[in-house]
Amino acid sequence: MPVFREEQRYPRWVYLLAAAAFFGALFAEAVETLSSGRGGGPYEWIPGVLGATAGMLILNLLFMATEVTRTELVVTMGRFFPLYRRRVALADILEVRAVTYRPLRDAGGWGIRWGRFEGIRCAFLNARGDRGVFLDLRNGKRLIIGSQNAEALAEAVSREAGLSAQV
Numbered sequence: 001m002p003v004f005r006e007e008q009r010y011p012r013w014v015y016l017l018a019a020a021a022f023f024g025a026l027f028a029e030a031v032e033t034l035s036s037g038r039g040g041g042p043y044e045w046i047p048g049v050l051g052a053t054a055g056m057l058i059l060n061l062l063f064m065a066t067e068v069t070r071t072e073l074v075v076t077m078g079r080f081f082p083l084y085r086r087r088v089a090l091a092d093i094l095e096v097r098a099v100t101y102r103p104l105r106d107a108g109g110w111g112i113r114w115g116r117f118e119g120i121r122c123a124f125l126n127a128r129g130d131r132g133v134f135l136d137l138r139n140g141k142r143l144i145i146g147s148q149n150a151e152a153l154a155e156a157v158s159r160e161a162g163l164s165a166q167v
Contacts, residue, residue: 063079093137106124125143132144133153
């Protein structure tokens, strides 16, 4: 049972860009098929199915959920079926704090990224914005989880982990 849950979607323009690319590719394939005079071969449907599958995978990935339970923090990428899941045991967290970072400069963008924060290597899981929660883990790894409500996420993690949150 989660004590904190946040769902994030990418900005609307990302979905529009993905849809435009997907439908543009379908349109280009249809025009090429009609203009070349090909038609009706036994395997003509394969590119369309592969394109539709790729489009669905991309749209599925454009979603991030963060949950804090009594024992762990779970970040999932994927709305209908998770394609990426990161679990962090609360007992493994040494430090928690809400931070502002620079996604493009520090991590190279949004999504599942690796970069530098405060000059040290760090993993990033984010969907939008420039706010997140910094975690320093027992194994020496560092992680920033993007959040539209970073203070509440940091508070939930620190409360359940028995740490003091720095906001």
